[in-house]
Amino acid sequence: MKVNEIKNEERLLPLIRAHLAIKLASEGFHAKEIAESLNITRPAVTQYIKGKRGRDLSSTDHIDEIVNPLAEKLAKRIRSGLGGLETIELLETARQLMVINKSGPVTVSVRADGTDRKLGSIKLLRDRLELELTAAEKYLELSNKTVDEHTKMLLRLIASDSIKHGDIVSQIISWLEIEGGNEQRFQAPEHAVLEQMIVLEDTANEVNLRRTVKTAHPVARLLLEWIDTDEEKHEKIVSKILRLSE
Numbered sequence: 001m002k003v004n005e006i007k008n009e010e011r012l013l014p015l016i017r018a019h020l021a022i023k024l025a026s027e028g029f030h031a032k033e034i035a036e037s038l039n040i041t042r043p044a045v046t047q048y049i050k051g052k053r054g055r056d057l058s059s060t061d062h063i064d065e066i067v068n069p070l071a072e073k074l075a076k077r078i079r080s081g082l083g084g085l086e087t088i089e090l091l092e093t094a095r096q097l098m099v100i101n102k103s104g105p106v107t108v109s110v111r112a113d114g115t116d117r118k119l120g121s122i123k124l125l126r127d128r129l130e131l132e133l134t135a136a137e138k139y140l141e142l143s144n145k146t147v148d149e150h151t152k153m154l155l156r157l158i159a160s161d162s163i164k165h166g167d168i169v170s171q172i173i174s175w176l177e178i179e180g181g182n183e184q185r186f187q188a189p190e191h192a193v194l195e196q197m198i199v200l201e202d203t204a205n206e207v208n209l210r211r212t213v214k215t216a217h218p219v220a221r222l223l224l225e226w227i228d229t230d231e232e233k234h235e236k237i238v239s240k241i242l243r244l245s246e
Contacts, residue, residue: 009094016067016093018054020085021045023071029078037074037084065140066097069156096160099167100136122176129169136162150219157226188245194238201235 017038024034031045038045047053070093074085139159146152188194209224 009091009098012094012097013090014048014054015063016054016070016090016097017044018048018051019063019067020071020074021048023068024075024078025049027075029075033078037078039084039087062100062137062140063097065137065144065159066093066100068144095167096163099163099170100133118176122173125169125173125176129166129173132162132166132169135159136166148219150217150223154219154223154226157223186244188241191242191245194242194245197238198235198242201231201238204231205235 017040020038021034024037025031025045031042031049034045035042044053070085070089077083077085136159139155139162143152143155143159146155205228209228210221213224215221215224
């Protein structure tokens with residue numbers, strides 16, 4: 001089974017856990033520490049390290065670039081006594097691994113009633129998908145060559161965004177292929193929940209981290225600006241979803 005044939009992130013969790021267990025063991029962590037940080041049993045850790053579990057996938061490219069940063073984060077948490085990984089972190093890593101391992105051209109099959117505009121949109125999306133995944137790969141490579149931890153994190157964030165963009169573009173291509181791009185179904189979350197989320201985002205926006213938090217590191221300031229920009233984006237998007245639901 002190849003990674004690019006996997007459709008469910010959970011199928012990749014054993015592979016990621018195996019990689020994390022091997023990485024942590026190589027850094028001197030005991031099986032008990034690894035088991036607790038990954039929320040698995042010590043025998044499972046032993047099987048991962050010996051290659052008896054989590055090694056049933058082939059053609060797994062970019063796993064070092066994607067999973068090693070997670071291993072570094074986990075190692076720091078263990079040393080600081082901050083606990084292990086949440087399942088959502090493992091699933092997000094699995095999702096990134098799925099997206100960046102997509103290979104080969106995207107097959108386009110438009111029905112006879114398709115228009116040139118639709119074909120043009122699909123071609124544009126295919127080109128953008130290739131660009132996003134190439135950019136993600138290059139940023140990951142660059143981050144691995146970077147010594148400064150702040151800059152390393154910034155490059156990884158940019159790579160993560162490129163992977164997410166690729167995921168979105170890939171999904172829209174699938175919608176255009178399968179549904180012809182004509183399906184207009186939309187089911188908004190509950191109105192009250194959306195309003196609560198807007199309040200949360202608005203509260204976060206009240207404090208501009210870049211202007212408030214004092215740090216001499218120039219890239220650290222960029223990271224704080226990244227958070228501020230994301231909060232503004234979240235509030236804008238949730239507000240638009242709310243208007244669509246009215």
